[in-house]
Structures are given as C-alpha cells and as structure tokens.
Amino acid sequence: MIRSLSILATGIMFGAGLALSGMLNPSKVAGFLDLFGVWDPSLAFVMGGGVVLNFIGHRFVIGRGQPIYAQKFSLPTRGDLDPMLIWGSALFGVGWALAGLCPGPAIASVLLNPEDGVLFLVLMMAGLYIGRRLQAQTQAAATQ
C-alpha cells in the first residue's frame, strides 16, 4: 500500500515537473529546437536541473545498496554503440520536433490537450509495440 502510494506520488511529481517546466507545451519544445530562428533556451534548464538533481540523487540512492521495495536495482547494462541506437534516436528526434511531444508529456497531456494527445498516444503505443518486436528480433539474430 505504501509502495503503491509512493509510486503514484512519484508519478505526480514527474507530471507536475513536466507541466511547470514547459515540456507539455509543443510550441515551447519547437521554440527550443528552433536554434536557427528565434530560440527559446528554457528547455536546456529543464535538462540541466533534471540531470544535476538525478546525478546527485542517483549516486546517493545506489550507495544505499538496495531499493526500498524491490530486491535489486535494475540498471541498463549495455555499453556498445549500435546502429539501432542511432537510427532509433534519429527517428525519435524527428517525431519529437514534428508534434512537440515526447512520451512523458504525451501521457501528461492526454486529458489537457486531447486533440493532439490521444491520437499521438495511440500511434506512439503502436510504434513502441512494433519497435520492441524489431528490437527483440535484432537481438535474437545477433546472439545466434
């Protein structure tokens, strides 16, 4: 129960942070990416604040040895740079710029901005599903 409530509260903090930061506003995202037009650098402050806080917080948390409500920390282990990482991220950037939405803000704005949010979210889920299958097939082929 406490675990569930704390995860819900963490989600609320994340959603509130997104809203306060301007990440839910597609025109602000496009303004940040419009480096060669009239540039709005605000979102660099979102990433700066987020990375610094998590850089300190993550080290503190990992230093405690074990999560509070799980047996172990599940951290990504891959360190190689593969073409899938580059191609996937490249396509992600195009989509992010086209609609000014990425996965977190897409969820957070599903009720606030339904005319963009719902259709975007449905196709994003379809893309995630297909992408995960592609990813699994490539991994299987690589280990054979």
Place this chain on the structure above:
Amino acid sequence: MEIDWAGFTPIASFVGGCMIGLAAAILMAINGRVMGVSGVLGGLMSSAGSDNKPAEDDKSWRWLFVAGTVIGPFVVWGLQGAPIEITPVASGWMVPVAGFFVGIGAAVGNGCTSGHGICGLARLSLRSFVAVGTFVSTGIITVYILRHVM
C-alpha cells in the same frame, strides 16, 4: 541566433526540471527502476513480467506511475490558479506520424527524453550521450526544415 526573451522561462523550467530529476531518483530508490517513460509504457504491452516476477506485479507499478503523470499537471494547474499553457504546433496527418516516429524510435533506440536525457546522462552513460545528441540534432534539423525551408 536570436533569443526569444519573451518566451524564456529559466526559473520555472529549472524548478520543473529539478522535480523531474528528483522523481527519477525517488523511483530508483523505491522501485529500483529507471524512470524512462517509453520503457515504462513498453512494459505494459509485454505479456511476460520482467525480473521473473508475475506479469501483474510488474504492471501495477507502471500503471500507478502513469496515473500519477496524468494527475501531476492538474496539481500545478490548481496551485497556480491558471491552466497549463499549451499551444499545439502540428495538425492533421503530422500528429499521428509524429506519434508513430516517437514510439518506434524510442523502442528501437532504447529510450526517450526521460530515460536517456534525465536518467542516462545522470549515470554518465555513453549510449545516452549519443542518443540525446542524435535526437536533439534531428529535432533541430526537422524544425529548421519546417520553419525555414518549407
């Protein structure tokens, strides 16, 4: 380069960013999981649970986190007494195409703005530095083409 001083919100963006970073650290502390939204959502669609846990147990935390993310902006709305500013940039076919690109790109590239951008960079992951550099670059190119070429 010209700066959009009228739209520049360094303090709100920095405070919001700090809340996002703190949420990532807290999720790791509570649940031991990376706060990558594309990964959280992707796990909702897989039939098997991760970490050899039953699927139901693995899915419940994901739903709770997603529910919180939907509720969060309304807390800000309530506290500031004004709606969250949202001005769409895409219309028509661009919205679903963008959503599909974001979904497939995040899945194939193993992460999105939160997973690579907030969590990966904080862990000093080389893959995340490459991913963020790539998606910010293609994003800048895309906006340049949309606004200054087309």
